[in-house]
Amino acid sequence: MPQKKLPRLRGMDNVREDEELEQFGDSASLFVRDAININFTSAGRAELRQEMKLATDQALRCLWQSPLHKDCFAALGSYWCKVDAETWQIEQLIECGPGDVFHIVLNNMICMACDEGLFVYDGSQAKRLTIDTPAKPNATDAGDGSLPASDYSLAISWVANGLESALSEIDQVSLSKNSSINLQFPMCLDPNVSHVRVYMTEPGGGELQQAIELNIATRSVMIANLPELGRAAQFQYLSPMKTGNFLREWRGRLWAVRSNVLYFSEAMSYHLTDERYNFIQFxxxxxxxxxxxxxxxxxxxxxxxxxxxxxxxxxxxxxxxxxxxxxxxxxxxxxxxxxxxxxxxxxxxxxxxxxxxxxxxxxxxxxxxxxxxxxxxxxxxxxxxxxxxxxxxxxx
Structure with missing residues (x-):
């Protein structure tokens, strides 16, 4: 039987005609129609691919390794987990739902998007990145006080882990004489929230400015004197950043996909977005x-x-x-x-x-x-x- 010396192998090709698979000349080469369990080297040799073996019998999905510390993360059932790639032991971090999860490194932490929202892991615990917008507070005329007679607007925000939520709806109160305002706060169910920040306007003014910051355990506050007002409210008309697929960070913003819409966060405020403008539809x-x-x-x-x-x-x-x-x-x-x-x-x-x-x-x-x-x-x-x-x- 005649023998044929195979030239340098160039890989697979299902586009060319059969006669064109072999290239002649000074740099002769050969393409193949199909290759199973074969690797082609840059030198044109064919090597048998190493066999695969089962690493774990647990149904992990969306397995991802952090480039930061080489830690591995995945979803198992309805939980987001940290995975030891040596022993394949699982550490459950937080519920994530049955869908896919997406990971990035964000400010030296792991940020994850899932059905339940956006979460971050700082090496010790997983917590929610976003903060729910508080409900509208209730402002009423409380009588005796030194606030000048005028119209006042008040709103609040939650503070958690050094981040501030979007501003609540504004409540207005009108004082017919020098008086005080009793401001009642809505219930907060987020265990990560530590403080409530109060914003109010000057008498008859229109710009909300920071007035008071109180412990979240406070249920109401009596404002009898006009406090020293600070910076203007930054996060009015914003909302918590949306979760979605293909989580990415670019130009100081988070980006996530829902169906045919690409959403992005506020610049350097990854937990917030403006639902009026911060999206691109395809x-x-x-x-x-x-x-x-x-x-x-x-x-x-x-x-x-x-x-x-x-x-x-x-x-x-x-x-x-x-x-x-x-x-x-x-x-x-x-x-x-x-x-x-x-x-x-x-x-x-x-x-x-x-x-x-x-x-x-x-x-x-x-x-x-x-x-x-x-x-x-x-x-x-x-x-x-x-x-x-x-x-x-x-x-x-």
Whole structure:
């Protein structure tokens, strides 16, 4: 039987015709139609992939390793857990619901988005990032006092872990003579809240300013004299930041996805958002988001878009000629790892599409890395991870 010496192997190819799989010339090479449990090296050799073994019989989902301290986190049942990757022992942190969980590093803490909301883990305990907006307080004329006769507006906010909630609805009271105001606070059910902050206007004024800060155990306060008013209220008309899929941090804001809407928080106030303006709506369901230096890559049902700009109020949406991406298939990759790019060491977005891996640069350029050799990939969802010097996609 005649023997044939195989040239350098270049990987899989289901696009070319059979006759084109073997390349002749000074740098002869060979593509294969399919490869199962095989790795191709940069030298053109084929190596048998190492066998897989079961690490744990627990049904962990959304397993993620923190780049900060290399701790692992996952969801098990309806609980968010910390996972010991050596022994696979589980430490339950907090209830997260039955859905997927998404992680990022935020201010040297782990931030997680789930069905139950946004949470942070500081190494010792998990607690809610957002603070519920307090209900409207009740202000009444209490009689004897030294407050000048005039109209007053009052509102409150909760304070928890050094963060302040959005401002409550405003209650107004009119004093017909020198008097005092009795302000009753609504009930607070959040155990993390430690103080209540009172805002009020000057007599007949319109700007709310900080007046008093009291322990949360206080049920009401009597304001008989005009207190020394401080800074103006910062968080009026805001709401707690929304939870969602594909949690990311970019330009001092949290970003999260719900269906076809991309929500973002206030700048440097990750726990708050403005529901009137802080969102970008797309015509199709969002399949991934990846922020880079020049903007945000957004995967949609049949194409990819690039949100270009630094200011969220003036970002432009650019549609890119790309094949449909897989749901949840994106990650960030250093551009030095992709020979087709010369981006000076910046980070770029990478995702899996119908025609293989695709890269989105920091400047908004789209590079289809495998369009000449791969086609026909389809999946309902995908998980993309870096493993050694390779990208590994697990498709469902």
């Amino acid at each position: 015509p199709q369901r969002i399949r991934f988001i990846e922020p880079v230096d020049g903007g945000i890559w957004v995967g949609l049902a049949d194409h990819v878009a690039f949100l270009r700009g630094q200011d969220v109020r003036s970002m432009s949406i650019e549609r890119k000629a790309s094949r449909a991406p897989m749901y949840g298939s994106s990650t960030l990759l250093h551009s030095d790892m992709i020979k087709e790019l010369s981006q000076g060491g910046t980070w770029c977005a990478v995702w899996l599409a119908e025609n293989g891996f695709v890269s989105g640069t920091a400047e908004g350029q789209l590079v289809e890395l495998q369009y000449k050799s791969i086609k026909g990939i389809s999946a309902e969802s995908c998980q993309l991870v870096g493993f050694a010097d390779r990208l590994v996609s697990v498709v469902n």
